Amino acid sequence: CKFTKDCTPYEDYLLVNPSSQLMITGSCDSGCDLIKSIEYEFRIYKKWILSEKELQEKWILYEFRDQVSVGTGSKSNELTIFKSLFQNNPNDQFKVEFVVKTVSIRTGISLGSGSLILAVNSPPQNGSCQITPLSGISASTLFKIECNDWDDNDGYIERYEYFINYLKNPKNITLGFSTNGNFETFLPEGPSYDSGKINVFVRIIDNLNSFTIFNLKSVVVKMNQSNSLQLIDEILTDSKSSSVNRRLHESNSVESLKNLITMAITLNELSLIDKRSLIEASNNSNLFLTTFGPKTNVSFDLIFNDLNSVQPNYLALKIINITSVEYESKRNLRSSIREKLIGFIVNISIFDVTSIKFQSAFLAEITADCSELTRQASVSRKNNLNTPREKISC
Known part of the structure; x- marks a missing residue:
């Protein structure tokens, strides 16, 4: 196997992960000096059991067709087996034979071969997951x-990874992981256009990275505006006794980033409410919508001529009266908070892929509304764009 981690010795064969493709390479090991030309060939056989009682078996040449790819024909010594071959044959064994044909002045035509026997690593099975409660308030309900x-026939369960996504938004948001199957978290607000529903699922992963996805019941998470305003006040005052201080300063890196994402999504939702309220009050068509939490199919910089073009996606938002002066005051307040939260991630340790994903998701949310970014926030954001990340709006 080209990457040893993709093939794990097990009894008299190699276990392969059905969740990813497999790359196999071959080479001429001996008798390859002074050769004039060399050609390679891969053959794949499937194991057939003729009689279980008499332990009779036979290897039959397998017609793999579009399930594998061989570099540049006979001149390539690399074979790629697509994961569909393993996923469509989870209980079968395969033998990959590598044949080398050489032509030399001294020995003429010579043939040599080697083989690997592959079996599919079974994914975790037989378990279930549940989430409670089925409804709550963003950044408040635990x-x-x-x-x-859950068990694994040929290994053990290594970890559980937790994700959420939204209607009309295929991007999965990572919540975190655990090794024992138990996990507690706050959740952001669900999309207004889908009555606050959030889809939650768990990826159960074994020691060879084969996994099973378990979809839980959808939960409904809505925003309590008074709680959100209190959250803003606590962020600004940064009191050591506040809940915000505990979530950001007294948690590990991943927990702090999760809380930052929830706070950023709350800011985006409050911004959206104020913008729609100002459109309603003054029929101001020069405002554009921010994305929030679940990214919608509405373009960020789209200009709306009237409120009716906005309503289909945000029917559940509460409209309040607001003047242009009040809107600017609230916008400046949110800008200050965004600057403060962006500055906070400088002190968070990035030590694994999970924390990188969380930092990326946070930067995408906190910069969702370009009109609420101060110059300092923009500079800090750029300084933190040295990791793989989500698409940044501005």
């Missing part, structure tokens, strides 16, 4: 996920 009775 949701608990429990996974039980």
Whole structure:
């Protein structure tokens, strides 16, 4: 195997991960000096059991067709097996034979071969997961996920990874992971256009990175505006006794980043409410919408001529009266908070892929509304764009 981590010795064969493609390479090991030309060939055989009682078996040449790719024909010594071959044959074994044909002045035509026997690593099975409660308030309600009775036939369960996504938005947002199947977290507000629903799922992963996805029941998460305003006040005052201080300063890196994402999404939702309210009050068509939490199919910089063109996606938003002066005051307040939150991630340690994903998701949310970014926030944001990240709007 080209990458040893993709093939794990097990009994008299190699276990391969059905969740990813497999790359196999071959080479001429001996008798390859002074050769005039060399050609390679891969053959794949499938194991057939003729009689279980008499332990009779036979290897049959397998017609793999579009399930593999061989570099540049006979001159390539690399074979790629697509994951569909393993996923469509989870209980079968395969033998990959590598044949080398050489032509030399001294020995003429010579043939040599080597082979690998592959079996599919079974993904975790037989378990279930549940989440409670099924509804709550963003950044306030603590949701608990429990996974039980999962097992693995040819290994062990290594970890559980937790994700959410939204209607009309295929991007998955990482919540975190655990090794025991138990997980607690706050959740951001669900999309207004889908009554606050959030889809939650768990990826159960074994020691060879084969996984099973378990979809939980959708939960409804809405925003309590008074709680959100209190959150803003706590961020600005930064009191050591506040809940914000505990979430950001007294948590580990991943927990702090999760809380930052929730706070950024709350800011985006408050911004959206104020913008729609100002459109309603003054029929101001020069305002554009921010994205929030679940990215919508509405372009960020789209100009709306009237409120009716906005309503289909945001029917559940509460409209309040607001003047242009009040809007600017609130916008400046949110700008200050965004600057403060962006500056906070400078002190958060980035130590694994999970924390990188969380930092990326946070930067995408906190910069979703370009009109609420101060110059300092923009500079800080650029200084933190040295990791893989989500698309940044501005």
